[in-house]
Amino acid sequence: MKIVAVHSSPRPNNLSHTRVLLSAVRDYLHSRRPDWEFEAIALWGRRVSVCDGNGRCFRTDGCVFDDDAEQIIEQMLDADGVILASPNYCANVNSTMMTFVERTTRLSHRRLLTGKGALALSTSASPFESTHAADYLRRVLGSYGASVVDACNVGSPMIVFDYGDSEHGRMMRRHVDDFIDAVADPRRHLPDESFGIDVRQQLRDNPEFARRLFRSDATYFAEAERRGTTAHGTHQ
Known part of the structure; x- marks a missing residue:
């Protein structure tokens, strides 16, 4: 099985809650399914043009913009499971993720991720559990037709990165277990909430x-x- 995790954190390495969370997700996933491939794709610094609503993606199943977004979409289509992850910015995903999501409209129109498992993740530097970003990404993945499990948001101070035997660690592992089940048997996790x-x-x-x-x-x-x-x- 191949898992693709697309994230929009602008921060590098351990300065990024989102990257650290994805590293913990990857490590736990490999402990459960060592033969599954896992690829993290950072949107920050990639060439992703803003959608101008020209509609070509509906007519040709492609885009007028020849940039990195099209390659990332193809990687999502080739995967068995897809993860979208973003930091919380103003109670939603950041502009980097939003720009990418707007380029994926044909995935929603045609439910092109049907038959794939999916997981939505978000993080914040505050201890408050603001779930808006993860909930939004869950609806996005549901609109793609993916078998998306419950959204996972982690809020913690910047110095806390404990995904071991902690509340955050146990929560993360529960969501990844559900995600593994959705990848293995998508029919058990059909989305109950979407939009469009x-x-x-x-x-x-x-x-x-x-x-x-x-x-x-x-x-x-x-x-x-x-x-x-x-x-x-x-x-x-």
Whole structure:
């Protein structure tokens, strides 16, 4: 199994709560599933253009911008499990993560992460458990169609990085255990909360109206079915 963790912390190494949390997640994951691959992808410093709403991603399943976002999206599509992680900035994800999420709209329209396990993580430097960022990322992953487990937020002072036998450590391990189960058996963790419209379902329930409203998506799904593949390219 291949796990891809995309994070948006601007801080390096042990100065970053988010990087430290992901390191703890990786180590525990490898203790449970030593043969699973784990790759952390830092958004900070990568070339991710701001979405301008041109709509090309719906017409061609690609983007007019040739930058690092497209490569990262492909890595998410190739993975068996996806983690999104961000620090809390003003009670939400930071602008680096938001810019990337806005570039992934076609993943939501077409539920392209269906069949993959997912986990949303957030951190803050304060001891207050502000879950807004992790909750938002959970809804994002659910909108992708992923089998996302409960969101995990860790709030602690800057000097606290204890993921051993501590409250934070036990909480992290519970969430990673659920994530491992979701990767292994996605049907057990279907998202119960999301946002946006499930276009494929709308095409089933209201075909005439939906085909007019979502012409590009209808063409995309029809072509995928003609090729005998799912929306993200795997054979049915």
